[in-house]
Amino acid sequence: MELALADLHVSVSDPASASMNFLNEVAARFPDAVSLAAGRPYEGFHSAADLPRYLDTYLAHLERLGLDAAQRDRHLLQYGRTNGHLGELIARMLAKDEGVEVPPEAVMVTSGAQEAMVVALRGLCAGPEDVVLAVDPCYVGFTGAARLLGIEVVPVPETASGLDPEQVLAVARAVRASGRRPRALYLVPDFANPSGVSLPPAARRRLLEVAAEADLLVLEDDPYGLFGLDGRPGSSLKALDTDRRVLYLGSFAKTCFPGARIGFLVADQRVTDRRGARTLLAEQLSTVKSLLTVNSSPIAQALVGGFLLESGCSLRTAVKQKAAFYRHGLRTLLAALQHSFADRPDVRWNAPDGGFFVVVEVPVDADEALLEVSGRDYGVLWTPMSFFHSGDGGRRALRLSCSALEPAQIEEGVRRLARLLADRA
Amino acid sequence: MELALADLHVSVSDPASASMNFLNEVAARFPDAVSLAAGRPYEGFHSAADLPRYLDTYLAHLERLGLDAAQRDRHLLQYGRTNGHLGELIARMLAKDEGVEVPPEAVMVTSGAQEAMVVALRGLCAGPEDVVLAVDPCYVGFTGAARLLGIEVVPVPETASGLDPEQVLAVARAVRASGRRPRALYLVPDFANPSGVSLPPAARRRLLEVAAEADLLVLEDDPYGLFGLDGRPGSSLKALDTDRRVLYLGSFAKTCFPGARIGFLVADQRVTDRRGARTLLAEQLSTVKSLLTVNSSPIAQALVGGFLLESGCSLRTAVKQKAAFYRHGLRTLLAALQHSFADRPDVRWNAPDGGFFVVVEVPVDADEALLEVSGRDYGVLWTPMSFFHSGDGGRRALRLSCSALEPAQIEEGVRRLARLLADRA
Numbered sequence: 001m002e003l004a005l006a007d008l009h010v011s012v013s014d015p016a017s018a019s020m021n022f023l024n025e026v027a028a029r030f031p032d033a034v035s036l037a038a039g040r041p042y043e044g045f046h047s048a049a050d051l052p053r054y055l056d057t058y059l060a061h062l063e064r065l066g067l068d069a070a071q072r073d074r075h076l077l078q079y080g081r082t083n084g085h086l087g088e089l090i091a092r093m094l095a096k097d098e099g100v101e102v103p104p105e106a107v108m109v110t111s112g113a114q115e116a117m118v119v120a121l122r123g124l125c126a127g128p129e130d131v132v133l134a135v136d137p138c139y140v141g142f143t144g145a146a147r148l149l150g151i152e153v154v155p156v157p158e159t160a161s162g163l164d165p166e167q168v169l170a171v172a173r174a175v176r177a178s179g180r181r182p183r184a185l186y187l188v189p190d191f192a193n194p195s196g197v198s199l200p201p202a203a204r205r206r207l208l209e210v211a212a213e214a215d216l217l218v219l220e221d222d223p224y225g226l227f228g229l230d231g232r233p234g235s236s237l238k239a240l241d242t243d244r245r246v247l248y249l250g251s252f253a254k255t256c257f258p259g260a261r262i263g264f265l266v267a268d269q270r271v272t273d274r275r276g277a278r279t280l281l282a283e284q285l286s287t288v289k290s291l292l293t294v295n296s297s298p299i300a301q302a303l304v305g306g307f308l309l310e311s312g313c314s315l316r317t318a319v320k321q322k323a324a325f326y327r328h329g330l331r332t333l334l335a336a337l338q339h340s341f342a343d344r345p346d347v348r349w350n351a352p353d354g355g356f357f358v359v360v361e362v363p364v365d366a367d368e369a370l371l372e373v374s375g376r377d378y379g380v381l382w383t384p385m386s387f388f389h390s391g392d393g394g395r396r397a398l399r400l401s402c403s404a405l406e407p408a409q410i411e412e413g414v415r416r417l418a419r420l421l422a423d424r425a
Numbered sequence: 426m427e428l429a430l431a432d433l434h435v436s437v438s439d440p441a442s443a444s445m446n447f448l449n450e451v452a453a454r455f456p457d458a459v460s461l462a463a464g465r466p467y468e469g470f471h472s473a474a475d476l477p478r479y480l481d482t483y484l485a486h487l488e489r490l491g492l493d494a495a496q497r498d499r500h501l502l503q504y505g506r507t508n509g510h511l512g513e514l515i516a517r518m519l520a521k522d523e524g525v526e527v528p529p530e531a532v533m534v535t536s537g538a539q540e541a542m543v544v545a546l547r548g549l550c551a552g553p554e555d556v557v558l559a560v561d562p563c564y565v566g567f568t569g570a571a572r573l574l575g576i577e578v579v580p581v582p583e584t585a586s587g588l589d590p591e592q593v594l595a596v597a598r599a600v601r602a603s604g605r606r607p608r609a610l611y612l613v614p615d616f617a618n619p620s621g622v623s624l625p626p627a628a629r630r631r632l633l634e635v636a637a638e639a640d641l642l643v644l645e646d647d648p649y650g651l652f653g654l655d656g657r658p659g660s661s662l663k664a665l666d667t668d669r670r671v672l673y674l675g676s677f678a679k680t681c682f683p684g685a686r687i688g689f690l691v692a693d694q695r696v697t698d699r700r701g702a703r704t705l706l707a708e709q710l711s712t713v714k715s716l717l718t719v720n721s722s723p724i725a726q727a728l729v730g731g732f733l734l735e736s737g738c739s740l741r742t743a744v745k746q747k748a749a750f751y752r753h754g755l756r757t758l759l760a761a762l763q764h765s766f767a768d769r770p771d772v773r774w775n776a777p778d779g780g781f782f783v784v785v786e787v788p789v790d791a792d793e794a795l796l797e798v799s800g801r802d803y804g805v806l807w808t809p810m811s812f813f814h815s816g817d818g819g820r821r822a823l824r825l826s827c828s829a830l831e832p833a834q835i836e837e838g839v840r841r842l843a844r845l846l847a848d849r850a
Contacts, residue, residue, distance in 0.1 A: 077684035259502035
C-alpha cells in the first residue's frame with residue numbers, strides 16, 4: 001500500500017511542523033553545535049531517582065484524604081476521572097501563586113498544555129464561521145492545533161509592547177463584519193514564545209474590556225510567568241478576569257518536568273443547556289478530552305501532585321532555584337549580545353523582562369539556508385523567526401533561547417553567532 | 426460570561442458521550458449495584474508498589490543500551506521523541522506474540538488507543554469527501570473521535586459472525602458511487618466491544634481482499650485479542666496483511682494497566698512525497714501526534730517498558746494470569762445466564778469465544794429508563810446496546826461485561842438481572 005503525502009490531511013504537512021522538523025534534523029546533523037534554538041528546560045534540576053519519592057508523597061496525601069490501599073491503587077492504576085484528579089491542588093496553587101480563585105471543577109488536567117489548546121479550540125469553535133484570533137508571531141503548537149481541527153486563525157500583529165488591544169478590537173470587528181464569528185483570542189501575556197514580549201498592566205485591563213466589547217473569549221497561555229527577571233510584568237489575565245472571559249492554559253513542563261506531560265486548562269465559564277441547567281465549561285469540555293485521550297495518566301498526575309505537595313502547592317516556591325537559573329541565563333544572553341554586537345548597529349535585539357527567548361534582528365535573511373551554514377560552519381543553532389509568522393514577517397530575525405544551556409554555553413553560542421554575522425556583513 | 430451548550434461544538438454534546446455520562450451518573454447514584462456495565466479491567470493484578478520496580482527495570486534496560494545516568498534522566502524527564510521510545514520493544518512483542526513483523530519506525534506510542542484513533546483518522550481523512558466505514562454497533566470512542574474531527578462514519582452492520590466482507594465491499598462501492606471516498610474501515614476482529622463477536626479466519630482473509638478491491642485501509646483495534654477462551658479465533662488482520670493495508674491499534678490498558686494511558690499505532694504503509702522520497706505512515710503521522718499531545722509521557726512509557734521487559738517482551742506471557750481470570754469470568758457469566766434464563770426462551774444471548782462482553786436480547790426496551798429502575802430497585806447495571814448503534818438498532822438488547830468483577834459478583838449480577846426481567850415479563 002502506497003500513499004501520497006499530498007493525499008493525507010493538511011496538518012500532516014503542517015508548514016510550522018516541517019520547519020521544526022528541519023530544525024531538529026539540522027540539530028541532529030550537527031550535534032556539537034551550541035543550540036540557542038531549543039526552548040526546552042534545563043536538565044539539571046531533576047533526576048529519575050526523584051520519581052518514587054513524588055509518588056510516595058502523593059500516595060501519602062491520598063491516605064490522609066482517607067483512601068485505603070485498594071482505593072489508592074485504583075486511583076493510580078485504573079482509568080480515572082476524565083478531567084483528572086489534580087483539580088483541588090491546582091486550584092489551591094492558582095489561588096496562592098496568582099490570586100486566581102476558581103473551583104476545582106473548573107480545572108481540567110491535560111496531557112500537556114498542547115492538549116488543553118486542542119480541547120479549548122474544539123469545544124469553542126462549533127462551525128465553519130467560527131475563527132480564532134492569535135498573536136502574530138505565534139507559538140506554532142497553537143496554529144498547528146487549529147489547522148488540525150480545520151479552524152481558521154486570524155493573526156493580530158504583535159508590537160514591541162505586546163498586542164495592541166485596539167488592534168484586537170479592530171480585527172475582531174473586521175472578522176465579524178465579514179460574516180465570521182471571532183470566538184477567542186490566543187496570546188502569551190508574559191515573556192511570549194517566540195518574541196519574549198510581555199503585555200503591560202494597562203494593556204491587560206484594556207484587553208479584557210475589548211474582549212467583552214467584541215464578545216471574545218481569551219486563551220491565556222502561561223508557561224513562563226514565573227520566570228521574570230523581576231516578578232511578573234502584570235497580574236495574569238485570569239487574575240484580572242472578573243467576567244469569566246479568560247480560559248487559562250497551564251503547563252508543568254517548565255516548572256516541574258516535561259516527562260510527566262501534564263498541563264491543565266482552567267475554564268470556569270458557565271454553560272447553560274436547553275433546559276437552563278448550568279455547568280462549568282471545563283466540565284462540558286470533558287467530553288472532548290475523553291475523545292482525545294480518555295484521561296491523562298493518573299500516575300503522571302500523581303508525580304506532579306507529589307511535586308506540588310512538596311512545596312505546599314506553591315509553584316512560585318517550588319521553582320525558586322529554577323527561576324534563579326533562568327534569570328541568570330537570560331541576563332547572560334543579553335550581556336553577551338551587548339558584548340558581541342556593541343559595534344554592530346545593524347544587529348538589534350529586544351530586552352525581555354523574563355522568560356526563555358530573545359529576538360535578534362539581523363541584516364541578512366535568517367532562513368533555513370543560513371541556519372544550515374550556521375550549524376555546519378559556525379557551530380551554533382537558532383530559530384528563524386519566519387517559522388512563527390503567518391505571513392512573510394520575521395525574515396531578518398531570529399529567536400535565541402537560553403533555557404537549556406549553562407551560562408558559558410550561552411556566551412560561546414553568541415560568540416559563534418557574532419562570527420557568522422561578521423562573515424555575512 | 427455565559428455560553429450556551431448549543432453554541433459549542435457538536436462533539437461536546439456527543440450522544441454516545443451523553444449516554445456514557447448517564448451510565449456513570451447512574452453508577453454513582455447506586456454505588457451498591459453490581460456493575461455488569463463497566464468494561465474496565467479487574468483491579469487485583471497490580472499495585473502502586475510495583476511502579477518503582479517497573480521504572481528500575483526500564484532504567485536498567487537503558488543502561489544496558491549504553492545510556493549514562495544523565496542520558497537516562499533526560500530519557501524519562503525531558504520532552505521525548507514524538508512517536509515515543511517503545512517502538513523497538515513493541516515491534517519485538519508483535520513479532521513474538523502475533524507474528525507481525527514491522528520495523529520500530531512503524532510504531533507510534535500514543536496516549537492510549539484513543540489517541541491512536543484520532544491520529545489515524547486525522548491523518549487519513551484529508552477532505553470533506555473522505556469518510557470512514559465502521560462496524561455497527563461500534564465502540565463509541567471511535568465514532569466520537571470521528572465526530573470530533575468532523576469525519577463522517579458510514580456504518581456497516583455486524584452479523585452474528587462479525588462483518589460480512591461482501592457487505593463491506595457493497596458499502597464501500599456505494600460510498601464511492603455517491604462521490605465520497607471510503608478511506609478506511611474500523612473494526613475489532615477479536616471479541617468486539619460491544620458485541621463480543623469475532624471474525625472467522627476465512628472472513629479475515631476475504632476482508633483483506635475486499636479492502637484491496639475497494640482501496641480501503643483497515644483500522645484493526647485489538648484490545649482483547651489475548652483474552653480468548655481458547656486462543657485467538659484467527660490471526661490478527663495485521664499478521665495476514667501482505668499488502669500493508671492494515672493500521673493496527675494497540676492498547677496496554679487491559680494487558681498492563683489503564684493508569685499508564687499508553688497505547689500504540691502501527692502504520693507501516695509507505696508514504697511518497699512530491700519529490701518521490703519515501704517514509705512510513707507512522708513517521709508522517711508524528712506531526713499530527715505532536716499537535717495533539719507533543720509526545721506521550723516517557724515516564725508512563727517507561728512503566729510499560731519495564732512491564733514488557735519483565736516478560737521478555739511477550740504480552741502473551743505477561744497476561745497468563747489475567748487471561749485465566751477473564752476466561753473464568755466469561756465462563757461464569759455464560760453459565761449464570763444459562764442457569765437464570767434456561768426457562769426464558771424470550772431472553773437470548775450470544776456466546777463469545779473470549780473477551781469481556783456478552784450481548785443479551787431481552788423482550789423489553791433496554792433503555793435508560795429501564796437502566797435506572799435496574800440500578801435503583803434491582804441493584805444491577807448494564808449497558809443499553811442502543812448506545813453503540815448508529816441508527817435505532819439494539820433497542821431490546823443489552824451488553825454485559827464481566828471484566829471488572831469476581832465470579833461471585835457476576836453470578837449475583839445475573840440473578841438480579843433475572844429478577845428485573847421476570848418482573849417485566
